[in-house]
Amino acid sequence: MSTPLDVIVVGGGIAGMAYATQLADQAGKRPVRIRMLSKAAVQVSNSYQAQGGVAAVIRREDSFADHMSDTLAVGGGRNDAEVVKLVVQEGPAIIRGLIGLGAHFDKEPDGALELAREGGHSTARVVHHRDRTGVEIVRVLEQRVKATAAISVVPVQRAIDLITEGEGTGRRCIGVRAVDLRTGDITEFFAHAVVLATGGAGQLYEHTTNPPGATGDGIAMGIRAGARTRDLAFVQFHPTALFSGKRGTANLISEAVRGAGARLLGADKQPLMAGVHPMGDLAPRHVVARAIHRAMVRAGVDHVWLDAGPIGIQRFTHAFPGIAEQCRDAGLLPGRDLLPVMPAAHYMCGGLLTDDRGRTSIQGLYALGECAGSGLHGADRLASNSLLEALAIPKRAAEATWETPCEQVVPAPRTIPHHRLAKRPVENVGRAMTALTHAMTMHVGIIRHTKGLESALRVINCIERQVEPIWKRRRWTPGLMDLRDLLVVARSVTEAAMREPVSVGAHYLENPEPASADITRG
Numbered sequence: 303m304s305t306p307l308d309v310i311v312v313g314g315g316i317a318g319m320a321y322a323t324q325l326a327d328q329a330g331k332r333p334v335r336i337r338m339l340s341k342a343a344v345q346v347s348n349s350y351q352a353q354g355g356v357a358a359v360i361r362r363e364d365s366f367a368d369h370m371s372d373t374l375a376v377g378g379g380r381n382d383a384e385v386v387k388l389v390v391q392e393g394p395a396i397i398r399g400l401i402g403l404g405a406h407f408d409k410e411p412d413g414a415l416e417l418a419r420e421g422g423h424s425t426a427r428v429v430h431h432r433d434r435t436g437v438e439i440v441r442v443l444e445q446r447v448k449a450t451a452a453i454s455v456v457p458v459q460r461a462i463d464l465i466t467e468g469e470g471t472g473r474r475c476i477g478v479r480a481v482d483l484r485t486g487d488i489t490e491f492f493a494h495a496v497v498l499a500t501g502g503a504g505q506l507y508e509h510t511t512n513p514p515g516a517t518g519d520g521i522a523m524g525i526r527a528g529a530r531t532r533d534l535a536f537v538q539f540h541p542t543a544l545f546s547g548k549r550g551t552a553n554l555i556s557e558a559v560r561g562a563g564a565r566l567l568g569a570d571k572q573p574l575m576a577g578v579h580p581m582g583d584l585a586p587r588h589v590v591a592r593a594i595h596r597a598m599v600r601a602g603v604d605h606v607w608l609d610a611g612p613i614g615i616q617r618f619t620h621a622f623p624g625i626a627e628q629c630r631d632a633g634l635l636p637g638r639d640l641l642p643v644m645p646a647a648h649y650m651c652g653g654l655l656t657d658d659r660g661r662t663s664i665q666g667l668y669a670l671g672e673c674a675g676s677g678l679h680g681a682d683r684l685a686s687n688s689l690l691e692a693l694a695i696p697k698r699a700a701e702a703t704w705e706t707p708c709e710q711v712v713p714a715p716r717t718i719p720h721h722r723l724a725k726r727p728v729e730n731v732g733r734a735m736t737a738l739t740h741a742m743t744m745h746v747g748i749i750r751h752t753k754g755l756e757s758a759l760r761v762i763n764c765i766e767r768q769v770e771p772i773w774k775r776r777r778w779t780p781g782l783m784d785l786r787d788l789l790v791v792a793r794s795v796t797e798a799a800m801r802e803p804v805s806v807g808a809h810y811l812e813n814p815e816p817a818s819a820d821i822t823r824g
Contacts, residue, residue: 305709305710307494308494312496312497313499313500313501315344317693323450326452338453339459341458341459349439351511353436354433354686355429357684358396358397361426373386373390376586380806388694392690392697403445406431416430418430420561420685439693459483462481466527477491481783487719489717490716493712495666497660498674499670500521501515501516501671501672501673504646506791506795509550510552522791524664534791534795535808536680536808537795538808539587540645545643561584565608567607568607574594588810604644610641613637615635618636651680652679653675654669654674656669660698670696679691681806681807738789748810752811756800
């Protein structure tokens with residue numbers, strides 16, 4: 303029997319599961335072993351929490367050309383046009399495939415798929431399952447993962463570094479070093495190919511729609527290993543997160559709510575987007591988020607309002623049950639009460655540079671989903687293109703993986719026992735995290751200034767000097783691991799923003815000034 307193709311997938315969300323199941327389906331007569339390392343249950347992932355849906359050309363009056371045009375327009379022309387074309391054309395087949403797996407999407411009375419319209423789209427083309435599309439797609443993919451003998455899930459493994467060999471263009475990824483979050487033991491997992499599907503880094507900011515686990519693990523590991531990056535300056539802020547007065551993860555109010563008729567109001571209860579953009583409340587996200595930010599600054603308030611009155615209480619509850627429940631928990635009844643909303647960090651439009659098959663600049667290393675910079679999104683992501691990408695690129699990545707040399711038998715995992723996680727928070731890690739998220743929010747957020755970017759970099763330099771000796775002493779905690787990765791991503795985002803002299807998409811540089819002398823390293 304031939305040597306099995308051994309693959310490690312880091313991350314258990316939609317992109318990771320789509321890849322693993324596709325790879326197993328393509329196995330044929332050749333054996334394959336797929337291990338999925340997951341630090342948390344998929345139910346706390348961005349994938350599971352995705353509300354909107356999957357953008358796809360379904361109606362006859364729509365076209366691939368229109369979907370591509372919308373994607374390129376929102377992306378400020380910074381997209382890879384060939385990747386945009388490839389992914390957009392996969393949309394209809396992806397929807398058919400999901401339905402074939404048993405996914406249920408909302409339908410019109412005549413049985414046709416019900417399509418929603420979201421920001422940046424010139425027409426309704428978002429296929430959805432109420433406001434819980436991520437839940438539904440996770441359900442069918444998770445069933446497939448559990449039923450596939452070639453796939454095994456290794457839980458509570460926090461990947462901390464890639465294992466590579468060789469130098470320069472000959473560098474190859476041969477495994478992953480991970481910490482067992484239950485025991486603190488370190489295990490080195492080896493494979494012919496490693497796939498990063500770890501999601502984004504929303505926890506870089508004081509307010510985010512991302513879950514606590516969105517700490518940039520995959521991007522940081524790739525950067526430390528020498529992988530090239532793309533478009534990290536472009537961090538998308540969702541315009542409408544439910545304001546609670548607290549920092550951290552905020553509940554998202556889907557753009558589909560505005561697509562259904564809700565309207566944004568300023569502090570004075572007047573229409574906020576009137577005269578700002580021809581698409582009004584459904585303008586691209588960076589336009590709406592910036593308009594809200596400016597309105598909040600002018601009025602000296604910490605939120606604006608979303609009026610769901612045009613939708614009505616009954617229709618809102620039926621169409622958006624998850625959001626309605628979140629609002630009820632906050633003492634609000636959508637359709638009756640105005641909803642306090644604010645922008646919050648939502649999506650990394652860039653990541654580790656990949657081609658249209660998920661291959662990074664390091665041999666044997668793939669990146670998929672939000673941690674990848676495939677070129678699909680450009681300077682800002684068109685709404686609901688993320689789930690489309692997370693289902694389209696993995697299939698091509700799986701096909702490419704079969705080209706991986708695998709004559710050699712992969713070594714068994716190597717565990718370093720008796721390494722325990724620190725029982726108490728380490729020194730000033732909490733304060734350092736607070737300082738980092740504050741600096742990123744103030745200076746590398748919705749509106750940026752040259753001096754502010756330099757200030758953020760000085761904060762990053764200072765925190766790095768604090769963290770390095772703590773890490774070397776191996777007094778590790780989950781919080782320290784998160785801070786270590788977020789620092790790498792913060793530096794990369796900030797430096798990428800400093801290299802963008804012109805405002806485009808999610809990068810808006812107000813009153814550009816010449817940069818000071820090099821301060822990239824403290």
